[in-house]
Amino acid sequence: MEMDILVCGVGGQGTVLASKLIASAAMSLGNTVHSAETIGMAQRGGSVTSHIRIGNRAYSPLIPLGSADVIIAFEPAEAVRNLMYLKKDGFVIVNRIPVKPTTESIHDSGYDGAEMVEYIKKKCGCLVVDASELCGELGAKFYNSAILGAAAGTGRLGISPEALIAEIEGRVPEKFIEANKKVFSEGLKKAENI
Numbered sequence: 001m002e003m004d005i006l007v008c009g010v011g012g013q014g015t016v017l018a019s020k021l022i023a024s025a026a027m028s029l030g031n032t033v034h035s036a037e038t039i040g041m042a043q044r045g046g047s048v049t050s051h052i053r054i055g056n057r058a059y060s061p062l063i064p065l066g067s068a069d070v071i072i073a074f075e076p077a078e079a080v081r082n083l084m085y086l087k088k089d090g091f092v093i094v095n096r097i098p099v100k101p102t103t104e105s106i107h108d109s110g111y112d113g114a115e116m117v118e119y120i121k122k123k124c125g126c127l128v129v130d131a132s133e134l135c136g137e138l139g140a141k142f143y144n145s146a147i148l149g150a151a152a153g154t155g156r157l158g159i160s161p162e163a164l165i166a167e168i169e170g171r172v173p174e175k176f177i178e179a180n181k182k183v184f185s186e187g188l189k190k191a192e193n194i
Contacts, residue, residue, distance in 0.1 A: 001026070001029075001031055001054055001055055001158045002054065002055035002056070002057050003026075003052075003053075003054040003055060003069050003070070003157070003158050004051075004052070004053050004054070004058070004063045004067050004068045004069050004070075004087075005019075005022060005051075005052040005054070005068065005069065005070045005071075005072065005157065006049065006050070006051055006052070006063055006068045006070070006071045006072070006082055006085050006086075007019040007022070007049070007050040007052065007071075007072045007073075007074075008047070008048065008049045008050070008071065008072070008073050008074065008075075008078040008079065008081070008082045009048055009073065009074030009075045009078050009095075009099075010046060010047060010048060010074070010075050010078060010099045011039065011046050011047075011048050013048070013074040013075065013099070013140075013143060013144060014074075014141075014143065014144030014145075015048045015049075015050055015074055015144065016037055016039070016048065016050060017144060017171075017172075018050075018072065018074075018144045018145075018147070018148050019035060019037065019050030019052055020035075020171065021148065021164060021167045021168060021171060022052050022148070022157065022159065022164070023035045023052050023054075024167050024170075024171065025159045025163040025164045025166070025167045026052070026054045026158075026159055026163075028163055028166065028167070029159065029160075029163055031054045031055060032054070032055060032056055032058070033052065033053065033054050034051075034052075034053040034058045034060065034061035035050065035051060035052045035053070035061055036050070036051050036061035036062055037049070037050045037051075038050075038051075047078060047081065048078075049078075049082060051063045054158070063085055065084050065085055066084070066085070066086070066087055066088070067085065067087050068085040068086050068087060068090055069087060069090055069091070069156070070090060070091050070092070070093070070151065070156050070157060071083070071085065071086055071090065071091075071092045071093070071094075072092075072093045072147060072148070072151045073092060073093065073094040073095065074095050074131075074143060074144065074147055075095060075097075075098060075099045075113070076094055076095070076096060076098055076113035076114075076116035076117050076120070077098065077111075077113065077116050079092055079094045079116065079120055080116045080119055080120060083120070083123060083124070086124060089125075090124060090125075091124065091125045091126065091127075091154065091156050092120055092124055092125070092126040092127070093126070093127045093129065093147065093150055093151045093154060093156075093191075094117065094120055094126060094127070094128055094129070095129055095130070095131045095143060095147050096113055096114075096117050096128050096129065096130050096131075097113065097130065097131055097132050097140075097143070098111060098112055098113030098116075127150060127154055127191055127194060129146070129147060129150045129187065129190060129191075131143035131146045131147055131187075134146035134149075134150070134183055134186040134187050134190060135183050135186070138179050138182070138183060142176075142179055142180060142183045143183075145168065145180040145181075145183045145184045145187070146183040146184065146186055146187040147187060148164060148184060148187065149161070149164075149183065149184035149185060149186065149187025149188040149189075149190075149191070150187035150188070150190055150191040151187075151191070152164050152184075152187075152188055152191070153187060153188040153189070153190065153191025153192045154191045161184075161188055164184070165181060165184065168180050168181055168184060169181075
């Protein structure tokens with residue numbers, strides 16, 4: 001399998017864990033995988049981007065511009081910021097729930113992510129999910145697994161949902177496994193029903 005997947009969001013959303021689950025699931029299926037994170041000042045609220053390159057054509061962990069098969073975006077503005085990585089017939093899975101930057105709370109410009117989502121819809125094929133709806137009372141802590149489930153449900157990752165669930169079971173702290181599996185399943189069902 002040859003696949004370039006970019007995962008993006010902001011610090012604190014679980015993007016790095018999601019990328020590690022994808023990479024380890026791909027390796028468990030016998031693939032060569034290179035990955036890297038660019039997290040900069042992203043402990044909480046800053047941009048986080050993870051590159052996952054699956055297959056033998058990848059000699060570097062960073063995805064070249066215009067080469068990503070799939071972008072999994074946990075935040076609408078981060079999806080737009082990273083669209084330059086998407087190849088012409090690539091696909092985006094994006095969470096419609098925005099994370100408002102600090103400047104938004106000071107100036108109240110009205111950022112709600114809707115304009116970003118509409119821009120993405122015009123530019124490429126995409127699946128827009130509402131992670132808040134998928135997670136329900138479990139809350140934002142589980143958005144990453146819900147979005148990952150939706151990505152798996154599109155069939156565009158080349159990785160079976162079962163392989164990703166096995167990684168959740170092996171890598172997530174025990175007390176959170178069932179909740180993560182539940183929201184993963186909700187995301188999976190959402191994508192499969194579209």
